[in-house]
Amino acid sequence: MIDFYYWPTPNGWKVGILLEELGTPYNLIPVNIGKGDQFTPEFLQISPNHRMPAIVDHDVEGEPVSVFESGAIMFYLADKFGRFVPTDPLGRKQTMEWLFWQVGNLGPMAGQLSHFVNYAPEEDTGYGLKRYAREYDRCLGVLDRWLDGRDYILDDYSIADMICWPWILIARPLGTSLEPFPHLARWRQRVKERPAVQRAVDLGKELRRSKGPDDAERKILFEQTSRTITEQQA
Ligand SMILES: N[C@@H](CCC(=O)N[C@@H](CS)C(=O)NCC(=O)O)C(=O)O
Incomplete structure (x- = not known):
C-alpha cells in the first residue's frame, strides 16, 4: 500500500493523476496546509521541506520508503511500476x-x-x-x-x-x-x-475551502521563515 499525503491543489493533483492512472491502491491522507499539518514532527520525517505532496511506499522489502517533491515522487512511482516513463x-x-x-x-x-x-x-x-x-x-x-x-x-x-x-x-x-x-x-x-485525470482533480474536493484563508491560516501559509519553522520543531 502507498500512503499519499495530499491536499487538493495543483501540486497534489499531479501525483493523484499518476496514482489514478496506475490504478494501484493507495491510502489518501489529508494534510491540511491551512491548519499547519505540514509542520508536525511525523510529517517532517517524510517531507523535510514540510510541503505536500509526499508518499510512503510500504510495498517494499525492509523499511517503508518515503518520497517528497512531486517530480521525485513521480519518477519513483513511474520506475517502480514501469509505466508512463521511457526506458531508453x-x-x-x-x-x-x-x-x-x-x-x-x-x-x-x-x-x-x-x-x-x-x-x-x-x-x-x-x-x-x-x-x-x-x-x-x-x-x-x-x-x-x-x-x-x-x-x-x-x-x-x-x-x-x-x-x-x-x-x-x-x-x-x-x-x-x-x-x-x-x-x-x-x-x-x-x-x-x-x-483518471478527472478522478484525480476530484480527489478530496470536499476538503476545498469555500472562501479565502482566514487570518490564522494566512499566518501559517504565508508568514513562515527559517526562524518560525525552527521554533515549531522546538
Ligand atoms: N516543489 C514542490 C512544491 C510543493 C508545494 O508547494 N506544496 C504546497 C501546496 S500547493 C504546500 O504544501 N504548501 C504548504 C505551505 O506553504 O506551508 C513539489 O513539487 O512537490
Missing part, C-alpha cells in the same frame, strides 16, 4: 528535462502568480503580479511551441504531461487565456478527457 536513455533524458522544467519554471511561476492573484493585499500586487504573469505567460509560450505537431510532451502520454497539466488547467483563474496557445489548448483538452 534519450527518452529518460527528455523526461528529466520536462520534469525539471516544471519544477524550476512552470510550477513556481504559476504558484507565485496564484499567490499574487488570490492572496496578496491589492496594494502590494504591483511589480510582483506583473513579473509572475509574464513568466507564466512565457512558460505557456514555451510549452505551446513544443507541442506544435505533438500529441504529448514526450512521444507517449507520460509523467511529463501529468506534472505540467494542472498548471495549465488553472490558466483562466490565473487571469490567462489559452487563445494565443492553440497547441497547448488542444493538449489540455486531450489530457482532461482521461477518466
Whole structure:
C-alpha cells in the first residue's frame, strides 16, 4: 500500500493523476496546509521541506520508503511500476528535462502568480503580479511551441504531461487565456478527457475551502521563515 499525503491543489493533483492512472491502491491522507499539518514532527520525517505532496511506499522489502517533491515522487512511482516513463536513455533524458522544467519554471511561476492573484493585499500586487504573469505567460509560450505537431510532451502520454497539466488547467483563474496557445489548448483538452485525470482533480474536493484563508491560516501559509519553522520543531 502507498500512503499519499495530499491536499487538493495543483501540486497534489499531479501525483493523484499518476496514482489514478496506475490504478494501484493507495491510502489518501489529508494534510491540511491551512491548519499547519505540514509542520508536525511525523510529517517532517517524510517531507523535510514540510510541503505536500509526499508518499510512503510500504510495498517494499525492509523499511517503508518515503518520497517528497512531486517530480521525485513521480519518477519513483513511474520506475517502480514501469509505466508512463521511457526506458531508453534519450527518452529518460527528455523526461528529466520536462520534469525539471516544471519544477524550476512552470510550477513556481504559476504558484507565485496564484499567490499574487488570490492572496496578496491589492496594494502590494504591483511589480510582483506583473513579473509572475509574464513568466507564466512565457512558460505557456514555451510549452505551446513544443507541442506544435505533438500529441504529448514526450512521444507517449507520460509523467511529463501529468506534472505540467494542472498548471495549465488553472490558466483562466490565473487571469490567462489559452487563445494565443492553440497547441497547448488542444493538449489540455486531450489530457482532461482521461477518466483518471478527472478522478484525480476530484480527489478530496470536499476538503476545498469555500472562501479565502482566514487570518490564522494566512499566518501559517504565508508568514513562515527559517526562524518560525525552527521554533515549531522546538
Ligand atoms: N516543489 C514542490 C512544491 C510543493 C508545494 O508547494 N506544496 C504546497 C501546496 S500547493 C504546500 O504544501 N504548501 C504548504 C505551505 O506553504 O506551508 C513539489 O513539487 O512537490
